[in-house]
Amino acid sequence: xxxxxxxxxxxxxxxxxxxxxxxxxxxxxxxxxxxxxxxxxxxxxxxxxxxxxxxxxxxxxxxxxxxxxxxxxxxxxxxxxxxxxxxxxxxxxxxxxxxxxxxxxxxxxxxxxxxxxxxxxxxxxxxxxxxxxxxxxxxxxxxxxxxxxxxxxxxxxxxxxxxxxxxxxxxxxxxxxxxxxxxxxxxxxxxxxxxxxxxxxxxxxxxxxxxxxxxxxxxxxxxxxxxxxxxxxxxxxxxxxxxxxxxxxxxxxxxxxxxxxxxxxxxxxxxxxxxxxxxxxxxxxxxxxxxxxxxxxxxxxxxxxxxxxxxxxxxxxxxxxxxxxxxxxxxxxxxxxxxxxxxxxxxxxxxxxxxxxxxxxxxxxxxxxxxxxxxxxxxxxxxxxxxxxxxxxxxxxxxxxxxxxxxxxxxxxxxxxxxxxxxxxxxxxxxxxxxxxxxxxxxxxxxxxxxxxxxxxxxxxxxxxxxxxxxxxxxxxxxxxxxxxxxxxxxxxxxx
RNA sequence: GGUCCCAUCGUCUAGCGGCCUAGGACGCCUCCCUUUCAAGGAGGUAGCACGGGUUCAAAUCCCGUUGGGACUGCCA
Numbered sequence: 204x205x206x207x208x209x210x211x212x213x214x215x216x217x218x219x220x221x222x223x224x225x226x227x228x229x230x231x232x233x234x235x236x237x238x239x240x241x242x243x244x245x246x247x248x249x250x251x252x253x254x255x256x257x258x259x260x261x262x263x264x265x266x267x268x269x270x271x272x273x274x275x276x277x278x279x280x281x282x283x284x285x286x287x288x289x290x291x292x293x294x295x296x297x298x299x300x301x302x303x304x305x306x307x308x309x310x311x312x313x314x315x316x317x318x319x320x321x322x323x324x325x326x327x328x329x330x331x332x333x334x335x336x337x338x339x340x341x342x343x344x345x346x347x348x349x350x351x352x353x354x355x356x357x358x359x360x361x362x363x364x365x366x367x368x369x370x371x372x373x374x375x376x377x378x379x380x381x382x383x384x385x386x387x388x389x390x391x392x393x394x395x396x397x398x399x400x401x402x403x404x405x406x407x408x409x410x411x412x413x414x415x416x417x418x419x420x421x422x423x424x425x426x427x428x429x430x431x432x433x434x435x436x437x438x439x440x441x442x443x444x445x446x447x448x449x450x451x452x453x454x455x456x457x458x459x460x461x462x463x464x465x466x467x468x469x470x471x472x473x474x475x476x477x478x479x480x481x482x483x484x485x486x487x488x489x490x491x492x493x494x495x496x497x498x499x500x501x502x503x504x505x506x507x508x509x510x511x512x513x514x515x516x517x518x519x520x521x522x523x524x525x526x527x528x529x530x531x532x533x534x535x536x537x538x539x540x541x542x543x544x545x546x547x548x549x550x551x552x553x554x555x556x557x558x559x560x561x562x563x564x565x566x567x568x569x570x571x572x573x574x575x576x577x578x579x580x581x582x583x584x585x586x587x588x589x590x591x592x593x594x595x596x597x598x599x600x601x602x603x604x605x606x607x608x609x610x611x612x613x614x615x616x617x618x619x620x621x622x623x624x625x626x627x628x629x630x631x632x633x634x635x636x637x638x639x640x641x642x643x644x645x646x647x648x649x650x651x652x653x654x655x656x657x658x659x660x661x662x663x664x665x666x667x668x669x670x671x672x673x674x675x676x677x678x679x680x681x682x683x684x685x686x687x688x689x690x691x692x693x694x695x696x697x698x699x
Numbered sequence: 700g701g702u703c704c705c706a707u708c709g710u711c712u713a714g715c716g717g718c719c720u721a722g723g724a725c726g727c728c729u730c731c732c733u734u735u736c737a738a739g740g741a742g743g744u745a746g747c748a749c750g751g752g753u754u755c756a757a758a759u760c761c762c763g764u765u766g767g768g769a770c771u772g773c774c775a
Contacts, residue, residue, distance in 0.1 A: 229775045261775060294775095321772075333701050335771060352773045370704075379702050387773040394775045418703060418770040446705080453767060481711095484724090488712050492723050511712080513705050514768065521711065521725040531738075582737045592736095640734070647734095658734045670736040 222254035222408045226287070227294075227398065229261040230272035233464040234279035236517060237413060237448045237456055240482045244445060245411045246285045247483075247505040257405055258287035261294045263397060279465045282475050284498055294401060301392045301400050304434060305385070309353055313429040314385055315341060316351040335381040353386035355426060363421035368409075368443040369510045375421040383422055399423040403430065407440050411507070414444045414514075415455065443507055446486045447514040456517060470555040472545060472586025473522070477529040481522040485515040495528060527584035538580050539573060545586045546572060560590055562597040571596045574680045578672040592671060596680060601667030601689070608696065611659045611669060617652065618660040618697040624650065625661055626690050634683050636675040643675075664693030 226242045228234075249256035258280070260273055273291060280286065308314045317340040328337050336354065345351055358377040365373045385396045392400065402410060410420075420442055427439055450461045457463075468478060476497065483501050484494055487510050496504065533541065547567050548554035572593065579592050595601040612618050628642050647657045662674050665686060671677070678686050 227775090231775090264774060317773095331700090335701075373703070375702070381701095381771080383771095384773055389773080391773090393773070398775080413769095414704065415769055416775095421703095444704085447769070449768080451710090455769070484711065486711090488723090490713090492713085494712090494724060511705095515712090516710055518710055518725070524725055527738090578737095581739095584737095643734075654734055662735060666735095668735090672736085674734055 220408075222249060222252050223257060223406055224249045224254060224409045224411055225257040225259050225402065225405060225407050227259045227261050227401075227412075228276055229264065230276060231458070232272055232275070233466055234276055235456070235458065236463050236465055236468075236482070239279070239283060239465050239478075240448060240485060241411065241413055241445060242280060242285050243283070243479060243482050244443075244487075244505075244507070244510070247502055248409060248411060248507055249288070250502045251505060254408075255288045256285075257292070257407070258290035259292045259294060259401060259405070260290075261394070261398065263294050263298065263391065263394075275466070279469075282469060283465070283479050284475060285479075292401075292405075294397060297397075297401055297404065298391060300404065301397050302390050304400055304430060305353065305390065305392050305396065307433050308355075308426070308429060309347065309386070311429070311433045312356070313426070313433075314353040314355055315382075316345040316347040317354045317382075317384070318345050318348075318351045333379070336383070338382050341382060348388075350388050352384050352388050354382040355385045355422065355429075357382055357425065363424050365417070365420045365424065365442055367417075367420075368441055368508050370444065370512060373417065373420075375418075380421065385426065395419050395422050396426055399427055400430075402440060403427065403435070403437050406437070409443065410440045411443045411445065414447050417444045420444070443510070446511055448485060448517045449514045451516065453514065453516070461517075462519070466556070470557060470587070472542075472555070472588070473526050474529045474541065474586075477526040478522070480529075481525050485517065486511045495525065523584045530583060530586070531581050533580070535573075535577050535580065539576055542576075542586045542589055545589055555587065558587055561594040561602065562590075566597040566599075568597060571680050575672055575677065578676060582672065595666040595668075595671075596677075600692075601665065603663070603667040604669065607663045607667070607669040611663050612693055612697045613699065615660065615697075617650075617656070619694065620650070621652070621657050621660050622664065622690055622694045622697055625657075626687060626694065629678075629683065629686060629690070632683075634679055636673075636679055639675040639678055660693065660697065661690065665689050 224245045226238075226245045228238045228242075246256050248254065258277075260276065262273070273293075277291060305314070309316075317336075319336075319339055324336060324339070327339065328335070331337070340354070341356065347353070357380045360377060362374045362376045363380075365375070367373055383395070384393060386392050391397075401407075424439060427437075431437060448456050450456055462468075465478070469475075479498060479501075480494075480496055483496065483505065487505065488494070489496060489500075489504050530538065543549070544552070544554050545558060546560070547564060547569075548560075575593055575596065579589055582592065583589060624646055625643065628646055629639070632639060632642050643657060643661075644654055647654045650657065658674050659669060662671065663669055665674070665677065665681060666672075681689075
C-alpha cells in the first residue's frame with residue numbers, strides 16, 4: 204500500500220515507483236549513532252521496496268573533510284551490514300554543477316547578492332522582534348562580487364507545505380521565512396542548496412533524515428521549485444523526518460558529552476546484529492511482542508509511516524541487555540569466532556581500540572578457552588568482558604582482587620583449614636567436575652560449613668576473584684598440579 | 700525572541716473512540732533455582748502532563764495551557 208506522500212510521485216517517469224533513497228553523512232572522524240540509525244532506516248526502506256540505497260558523502264566543508272574519515276564511514280556501515288547500492292559519491296565532486304545551477308538561479312533573479320556582514324545585520328535587527336536577515340539587500344541591486352554571498356528571495360506571502368511521511372503536512376508561512384543565504388561569496392552553494400541539487404541530480408525519491416533538518420525542508424522545496432522553472436522539471440521527493448536521538452537530559456546527542464561513536468561500541472564488543480536491532484527499536488516498534496529481530500525480519504516488518512514522532516532516549520542499558528541475548532543465542536563456535544579480536548587479535552585484522560589483553564600470545568591456550576567458553580558466554584553482555592573472566596587460566600598467577608583476598612583468605616578464620624583439607628582431598632581426587640563437586644560438598648559437611656562458604660577461599664585462590672565461571676569446571680581446566688600449587692600459595696597467605 | 704516539532708510506566712514502546720481494570724520490553728524490587736556471578740523461572744513496582752470541549756462513550760478527535768526539543772551561520 205502506498206503511504207502518505209506517495210502522491211508526489213504521480214506522473215513520474217522514474218521506473219514504477221522504485222524508490223531511490225540516500226544516506227548523506229558529513230565526514231566527522233567517527234560514525235555517529237544517530238547517523239547509523241538514519242542509515243539503517245534508509246537502507247530498510249530501500250530493501251523492502253526493492254529500491255536503491257545511495258551513499259553520498261557531504262564533504263564540501265574543506266576544513267572538515269579528511270580522506271581517512273570516508274573509510275571510517277564505510278567500515279562502520281559494512282560492520283552494521285548496510286552496504287550501499289551506489290556510491291560512495293563525494294559531494295565535492297559535484298561542485299561544478301552546484302555552481303552552474305547557483306549561477307542560473309542568480310541570473311534568473313531567484314538569488315540576489317548581499318554584502319551585509321553579520322555584525323551589520325545584527326546591529327540593524329537587534330531591536331526587532333524578529334531576528335534573522337532583514338532583506339536589506341533585496342532590492343538594492345548589489346553587484347555580485349567576491350565578497351557577496353547570494354540570498355534566496357523568499358516569497359512574501361503564502362506558505363510552503365512539507366508533506367512528511369511520518370508527521371503529515373507541516374506548513375511554513377513565508378512571512379516568517381528570512382531570505383536565507385544560499386551561496387557563499389566563493390560561489391559554492393551552502394548545504395541546503397548543494398544537498399538539494401544532488402538529490403535532484405541523483406533523482407532521489409525519498410529523503411529520510413533527522414528531524415533537525417525539518418526547518419530546512421521548506422527552503423529546499425522552494426529552491427527545488429525554482430530549479431524546476433529554469434532547469435529540469437523534477438518531482439519533489441517525499442520527505443520523512445526521523446525523531447532525534449537524545450541523551451538523559453533530553454537533548455540531541457552531543458558528540459562532546461555523549462558516547463556516540465559507533466566504533467566505540469564495536470570496540471566494547473557489541474555485536475552488529477544486536478546494535479542494529481536496538482537502533483531499529485528507537486522510534487519504531489514491531490507489531491507483536493517480539494522485539495529481537497534479524498535484519499531480514501526488520502526489512503519485512505519495518506514501516507516508515509509508523510515511525511514515532513517523539514525523540515527517543517538512546518538507552519545503553521537496554522542495548523546492553525539485547526547484546527547479551529544475542530551473545531547467548533550464538534552457538535559456541537560462533538561465539539569463539541566473534542570473540543577472537545578480544546582474545547588473540549590477528550596481526551593484520553581489525554582489533555578493538557582501548558582493549559588490553561592481560562596475557563601474552565604464548566600464554567594464550569586455545570583449548571582452555573574452548574573448554575570454558577560456554578560458561579563465559581552466558582555470563583557476559585559485551586565481548587570485551589571476557590578477558591577479565593578467563594585470564595586466570597592463562598596467567599602464571601591470577602590477578603588478585605585485594606578486597607576478595609582480604610575478606611576470604613586473610614580475615615576469615617576458616618580459610619586455613621578449608622584450604623588444608625581441600626589440598627588433601629584434591630591431591631588424589633578424580634579431576635572431573637562432578638566428582639570435585641561431590642568431594643567438596645562432603646568436605647563441607649564434615650566441617651559443618653555451607654558449600655558456598657567453602658568454595659569461596661578456593662575460588663579466590665585459583666582465580667583471584669570471588670566471582671567468575673563455575674569453580675569445579677575451572678579446576679578441571681586448570682589441572683590438578685596447578686590447582687594444588689595455587690591452593691598452597693593461598694594457604695601461605697591465609698596463615699599470614 | 701521567531702518558526703517548527705513533540706507529550707502513554709524512570710526508559711523504549713503497544714494503543715489509531717467502546718476489546719484499557721492501559722499490554723510488552725529494559726531497569727528496579729521480591730521469591731525460586733544455585734558452588735560464586737550470571738543465566739533461567741515466578742511474581743511485583745510504575746504511566747495516559749493539565750484544563751476545556753466533541754461524543755452515549757476519549758489515552759485515542761478538537762482547542763488551550765504547561766512542559767520538553769529542534770532550527771534560527773557565507774557549518775553540514
